[in-house]
Amino acid sequence: MACMFYSLNLNVPVISGLKDTAYQQKINAEIQAKANRDKADFIQKAKQQADDLRKRGFPVIPVTLTITHEVKSKPGDDIFSMEVITDAQMGGTSKPDLDFYNIYNGETAHVITLQELFGPGYREKLNREIGKQIDERIAQGIPYFKDQWHGISDTQGFYVQDGEVVIVFDKYAIAAGYVGQPEFKIPWDGVLHEKAKLPQ
Structure with a gap:
């Protein structure tokens, strides 16, 4: 979808194949609701930017909102893992918004x-x-900001893939922008601890 001052490239995922179909419906509704909010917010900002440029006598450069996703671990395993990337290109350097969905694929699913x-x-x-x-x-010369590294947060982004847990940080959070979103692969023994496999 496109208009004079913005375009939309939205590939909003719909999860399928979970054993807990009620939870699957719930999480899909949450993903769609967030995409709708991001779309509305982007269009409002795009319109405001276009109006400001016109008032100042500058040409309006179209901006773009892109939503993509990548499935990391598919249903059929104990864990379904997916990354959703929301990237609002507003004419400057972008900072994609990353959302991770890591779901226990049991009869009663949970995050x-x-x-x-x-x-x-x-x-x-x-x-x-x-x-x-x-x-x-x-040590390899990659510009990481060690003084900005204070450990993982309570809302730390991660995904599970090929026997590893991959911890992900936002662009600019702990490294120069050209590094992108830093990722750290941590070996995992495949054991779900505590109440992971119990009904919630």
Whole structure:
């Protein structure tokens, strides 16, 4: 969809194949609702930017909102994992918004947490391994900002793929912009800890 001052390239995912179809319907509704909010917010900002440029006598350059996704681990395994990327190109340097969906694919589905994946002391384990990888990359000349690294957050983005948990940071958060979204692969033993497999 396009108009004079903006275009939309929306590939909003619809999850299928989960055992818990009620949860599948719920999470799909949440994904669509967020896409609708992002679309409305983008159009409002695009219109405001176009109006401002016209008032100042500058040509209006169309801006673009793109929503894409990538499935990391498919249903059929214990975990379904997917990344949704929302990228609003407003004429300057963009900072994509990343959303991760990591779902236990059981008869009663729920969102998987890092604690369920790594068990007690998960923060210390992950922070130690990520810190080590950051040091290795700095030694290779990659511009990471070690002083901006304060450990993983309560809402840390991650996905599960091929026996590894991949921790993801936003663009600019801990490295120069051209690095993109830094990712750190952490080996995982495949064991879901605590209540992961129990009805919620």
